[in-house]
Amino acid sequence: MSETLFRRRKRRLLWLAAMTLLFVSGVLAHNTEPVQAASTVTEDGYTVNRTYSYGRFTVAVTKYDGTDTALTLPAKATISEKEYTVEEVQSFLSDSQRARVTSITIPGGYTSIDVGAFRDCTALQSVTIPSTVTSISSSAFAGCTSLKKIQIADGGSALKISNAAFSGCTSLETATLPSRLKMDSDGTNYFYGCSALKEVSIPGSENFVTGENGALYAKNETGLTLVTWPEGSTTKKTEIPDSVRSLQVNVLGAHSLRDNKTIETLTVPASVTTFQRYCVNGCSNLKLLVLKAGTPSFEDSDYAFADMADGSVIQVASEEVRQALAGQTNNYTEGKTQIEVMKAADPCDLNGDGKVDLLDIGTAQKSYKAEQKDSDWDKHSACDLNGDGTVDLQDLTALYNKIYNR
Incomplete structure (x- = not known):
């Protein structure tokens, strides 16, 4: 290899090394601010954390130092001289606060409620969730035994609620969910253990x-x-x-x-x-x-x-x-x-309890005089034991004979 060619290749390698170093230095300089976790405390006593992972910030409520029982979470927070929209609710209440807080209002801008965020808030009676929320994680409100009212706004992006999100809410009688709710592949029960739910x-x-x-x-x-x-x-x-x-x-x-x-x-x-x-x-x-x-x-x-x-x-x-x-x-x-x-069902077992007795006669009497032409015949047809299209005295007699072996 000639000396001139050797020098050219050497200069090219040195140039590539310098460009690589400049690129890496630029990336590190660009990412210096985001990779540093930071936090702030709002005027209302909420601690808001900012973290950085997978190329984006997560700004979340992580603690509350106030004494209010009706809480409206912060919509914005200023961290390192920059204002952020708060997006996530994490588990932020102490045990004593969970026994006192009676209502929660989550403002627009929040997108997720983390696992167990309000678990065992036993005094919580109502919660208001905006249309921006797209994820309510497992056990988010589990064990909220005083919860009577859930308001989840419609009209936003698709919402996913994970299994057991409201499990064990024993005071909850009705639940109205938004039409934007998206079902997962195999179905989950958000409300098991809600003994009053109708x-x-x-x-x-x-x-x-x-x-x-x-x-x-x-x-x-x-x-x-x-x-x-x-x-x-x-x-x-x-x-x-x-x-x-x-x-x-x-x-x-x-x-x-x-x-x-x-x-x-x-x-x-x-x-x-x-x-x-x-x-x-x-x-x-x-x-x-x-x-x-x-x-x-x-x-x-x-x-x-x-x-x-x-x-x-x-x-x-x-x-x-x-x-x-x-x-x-x-x-x-x-x-x-x-x-x-x-065992094969006995056609005379009209109430399906596995035996033929006077209770079946009571069932037949409720359908007495029903006819095949009636619009609700499906409810009475089982009592038509002789298949003549009418529940009549012959059917009741057949039941009586069956019971007393006549």
Whole structure:
């Protein structure tokens, strides 16, 4: 190699090294300010932190030193001589404050409420959430036992609420959610353990449907997924409908009936073939669970039926289903629950309690004189034991003879 060519290459390498050094120095100089965490305390006593990661700032409320019980969180904060919009609520209250704060107003500009942000705020009665919030994380309001009113503004970007966000809010009777709520892939129950809850609704939603008893369903590709079955509207003997508003119910969503302490007998129709994780978990008074599906899927149903009542029974449609469920011991509690194949129903067992007695005559009497031409015949047809299109004295006599073996 000639001396001239060698010098040219050497100069080129030195130039490249210098440019690289200048570039790196510029990047470091540019990032010196953002990578430094900083905080400020507002006039109202809120500590607001600014952090930097993944190329952006996060500005969040992290502490409160005041004594007010009706809180309006800060919308803006000045940190290092620059004003920022506050975007996130983290867990910022002390235990004593959680026992005193009665209302929370979150101003516009906030986008997320972090995991457990208001967990166990036992005095909290109302919360107002703006349309800018797009994420309410798991357990954000869990255990707020005095919470009676939730206001989540509509009209903003899509909102995602994570599982158990309002779990254990035992004073909550109704919940109205915005139509911008977005369902995740398999359904989550935001309200399990809310023992007083009677109705969940989402007015104007294209993705959700509300049932007659206040239950909330999400539309899936082939039908409906049960999201929430309100415990406050539950009877001891409960039956999931096979369809709602002409759409078939085919999935019990994750956690959908979890921790329901009211139900003692639950019947799930044959239309429901998919059971997701924890769907009937922790129903400690549930003694009889009837699964009518002939070919159910238990693939993603971890702990679906665990912790039912002592001595409880799960009745299934066939021996094949019994073996399939029995092979997944994490789905039920072996020491508490047995799995049995259901017996063919007696047509005279009109109330479905597994026996034919005077209670069935009472059921038939309620349908007495109903006729096939009636618009509500579907409610009475089971009492037409001889199939002549009328519930009459012949049907009541047949029941009486069945009971007394005549």
